[in-house]
Amino acid sequence: MTKQIRDIDSAVLAEVRRGTVIPAQPLALDSERRFSPRHQRALCRYYIDAGAGGIAVGVHSTQFEIRKPEIGLFEPVLRETAGFIDEWCARAGRRILKVAGICGRTEQALCEANFAIGCGYDAGLVSLSAFADGTVDEMLEHCRAVAKVLPVIGFYLQPGVGGRTLPYEFWREFAEIDNVLAIKMAPFNRYQTFDVVRAVAESGRDITLYTGNDDNIIVDLLTEYRIRTASGEKRMRIKGGLLGHWCCWTRRAVELLREIHQLTGSGCGSVPAELLSRNAAVTDCNAAFFDPAHVFAGCIPGIHEVLRRQGLLPGILCLNPAETLSPGQAQEISRVHDSYPSLHDDDFVAANLEKWLAD
Secondary structure (H helix, E strand, O other): OOOOHHHOOHHHHHHHHHOOEEEEOOOOEOOOOOEOHHHHHHHHHHHHHHOOOEEEEOOHHHOHHHHOOOOOOHHHHHHHHHHHHHHHHHHHOOOOEEEEEEOOOHHHHHHHHHHHHHOOOOEEEEOOHHHOOOOHHHHHHHHHHHHOOOOEEEEEEOHHHOOOOOOHHHHHHHOOOOOEEEEEEEOOOHHHHHHHHHHHHHHOOOOEEEEOOOOOHHHHHHOEEEEEEOOEEEEEEEEEEEEOHHHOOHHHHHHHHHHHHHHHHOOOOOOOHHHHHHHHHHHHHHHHHHOHHHOOOOHHHHHHHHHHHHOOOOOOOOOOOOOOOOOOHHHHHHHHHHHOHHHOOHHHHHHHHHHHHOO
């Protein structure tokens, strides 16, 4: 069984190409660290009603530990979440992109990709964390193998949370692979982000760029890249975001991206200073959520805490008991919440929470 980009619903594909909000979904656990389908379902409903154009499951925010044999949550979480998405999309009268995280060496990745197709996922976000010491050629062969199974989204994950440096040469060859839908850039590094943009520009391929740079979201989306290639100047934009940061306060993220699209699509060459100030505010919020002060140790419990306060998660527990909020992180989350009221969507969540949690 294989899936190609052309098999993705045409309306969904068009939205992905325009650029959309794709939250990287957290894992909902109860007080016993057991999977909580009720809250996982509520998160899906929240993202769909907030206007997200996709949901990514089985990715870093979902906790890579779900794949451990003694935990055994990879298949249940992906299967049930796909059903939750389909059920609420049917009620809402719209479809969204379902993205499955694909991890491990090639044998494991192919198993995960085939399972994702069986559950109805549209694309796979391919992590290369298992190739910490791999060569460029080994990683490219791995990506080609997965792309033969389903459309892939390339993933530049920063080394601070398990990724590795991927040179320009890798991305230039990756852009030539058939069945590449998009690339998520999350190196938290302007030089490395530019490597990806330049590689895609020089390839001439129709690959949509998504930011995962939580430290620079708005500026990434506002920037027009002008790159001289062998066939002339190529103008490129990062169209949307596939972000852990956007798994909370999602309604405001959707409104933000719509505002940016209106601005960049208007032909106006100037960027309002207010948007640059808002970029700094969003980065400040991300510092509270993702905990760079402690080398991102609290990044997953941080987003759990934001969702817990809104009632969307029952707690902040992670599969790894040692993974919890860092000292002072809760206070930082309170500070940014109170400092930037226009960035949170508490009212939207409060108005709909009962519906989302209902059977």
